[in-house]
Amino acid sequence: MPSRRAVLAAASLAALPARAQAPWAPDGPVRLIQGFAPGGTTDIVARLLAPSLAAALGQPVVVENRPGAGGTLAAEALARARPDGRTMMMLNNAFAVTAATFRRLPYDPLAEVVPVSQVATMPLVFLTPPTGPLTSVAALVEAAKARPGALNLGTVGVGSTQHFVAEAFQAMAGVKLTHVPYRGTPAAVLALRQGEVQLVVETVAAVLGQIRAGEARAIALSTAQRFPGLPEVPTMREAGLAEFDLATWFTLAFPAGIPPAAVARVQAETARALADPDLAARMREMGLTPVGSDAATASSVIRRDIQRWRDLVVAAGIPQQEQ
Structure with a gap:
């Protein structure tokens, strides 16, 4: 039978607040891959964000360019990567477009890629x-x-x-x-x-x-709001097309199977980085609008655009391509 001292000790421990778990972090350098050549907008967005993520996560974040086939080579590399948080990708609209225009892809764009945060729009x-x-x-x-x-x-x-x-x-x-x-x-x-x-x-x-x-x-x-860098240029909505609102987007993603804690941590650090006035100003100078959305919003935009472009392929008679 436990002693009175043991019972009191157990009761005291139970009364203490649970120790907060350490936040998720990668256990080594992180690859941030993207599917276009150096110097393009997607490459620049990735390189603008990488230093902030590296500082927050405590590991180097290295941008890796894998151009070719409309970004599908890079997306395949992401889908086949280990879901350990050490491989991310900066997606752009091409991810949704290729899902609509390629007859077959070597990955499932909805099941094998996990959006983390919409980083910016343009x-x-x-x-x-x-x-x-x-x-x-x-x-x-x-x-x-x-x-x-x-x-x-x-x-x-x-x-x-x-x-x-x-x-x-x-x-x-x-x-x-x-x-x-x-x-x-x-x-x-x-x-x-x-x-x-x-x-x-x-x-x-x-x-x-x-x-x-x-x-x-x-x-x-093409967007619902005017661009501050061209304040005199109206939107398509202002020009009479009331439903027109199409933007280029840039979204951070992990491979499927990634722990939810990793998604939550990287999403939070991305939003924090984009709230920095200096980084936000650098993006706006390029015509970008910093976003830092949650994962659910990023995912819903991708799903919406894939369906939108699939419908357009049929309506406009755009021929599907082979990878």
Whole structure:
């Protein structure tokens, strides 16, 4: 039978508050992979966030570029990584676009990837030639309806986010333009200036310099809110398309099987980092809006966009691709 002293000791211990568990942390260096070349917006977002995560988690966070196949090579590497918290990925809209446009993928985008936090968003901008009559969305729609298929639309490629946003515009505005894919933003903007195309859709970050230099005219933004760096440019909603709200997003993710404690810790540290005025200011200078959402919100945006783009593929007759 336990002694009176043992009973009292046990009672005293039971009365003490439970010792708080140490927060989750990786047990070694962390790879932050992304599926595009160095110097692109996704790469820059990853490199802006990495130092803050490294300081908070107590381990180096090394950005690793795995470009190719629209980001699917990097996404496959994430899906096949051990779920130990030492491999993350900076996703962007291409993750949802490829889920809609590729006939088969070597991973399940909904089951094998765990979104942690939406890091930032960025509007796309609709550009027309720097001179000429296409000075507004209304003028563009009027011209396109007068000559269906006669106006040309330039983007950085078939199946790109820019292409899909342009297709959404055509569907909502009830117009038809002829899509002309280019190898990059400079080529598309040059074609705009030379009159080969009458509309280019691109991310704000990619063309902010050309807009400010007068090489292209910005007639509308794809998001519901105006961009502070181009305060005079209206949104598509303001231009008459009440349901138009499409943004480029950048989301941090883990492979499936990751402990919930890891998701919670990295989400909290991401939100804390993005609340820093210096980091937020650097992002805004690039045309980015810092977010730091919770995991559920990040996941719902991805699921929504995958379904949205799958519906558009069918409606617009966009051919599916092989990886």
